[in-house]
Amino acid sequence: MDRIREVFSYLFFGALTTIVNLAVYYILANPFQVDYRISTIIAWVLAVVFAYITNKLFVFNSKAAGARGIMKEMGSFFLFRLLSLLIDITGMILLVELVKVDDFLSKLITNIAVIIFNYIASKRYIFKHVREK
Template sequence: MDNIKRQNRKEDLKELILYTVFGNLTFVISIGSYALFNIAFGINELIANALAWVFAVLFSYVTNKKWVFKAPTPTKTAFFMQMFAFFSGRFMTLVIEEAIIFVFITLLAYPSMWVKLAAQVVVVVLNYVISKLFVFRDR
């Protein structure tokens, strides 16, 4: 029994480390593409954030499914259900992030990149919880 608990703890630690690595890469993709759209191209912060979200979420889905949570889907139906759950969860955190950006950048005129960075911290934590508890819960 102790060996099973120890193995589970090892797997959980490995999962957390991989999520941290790929989460940081997703963070960089999100911040980098947001900066490109918002600062370099002058696109509105809410639109720039939504565009950055597309790139970050596509990268995140592949890495979370394949390497972090190792969640195979034996059928097409299971694959699409898992994908729908993932994108639905990410969409919920997009709405939260857009609200943060709207309030702090659009209404209160805080610096764009600082708000985006702070919002990303909130989003990364929420995304992990959603992925762990709802999307990739069955191994």
């Protein structure tokens, strides 16, 4: 039952994180005409901060405490999210510039790969200690 709750919580907060990511991207890229690569990076930063807080508190119920424990957890979270940024930005460049797909549709497509990668990384590496206790 805990596993089902965890998956649904991850999907719910993952959807909210995706909304944050897409909304920030759309606002920067459209009304403000910020380059899609810069918009992707800014949207990623805000979404990652939101994701860390919600994953820690509501999805994986992490009890990491103390400066060292929190820094270790946060460091691994941001490290894996940097890898997901590489997936995101590489996918965007490939789809927008090589395949000539609309930038917002490209953002939606790359987010599917990012969501899958992030769940696996969070479950197996970042918040692994939660399952072990």
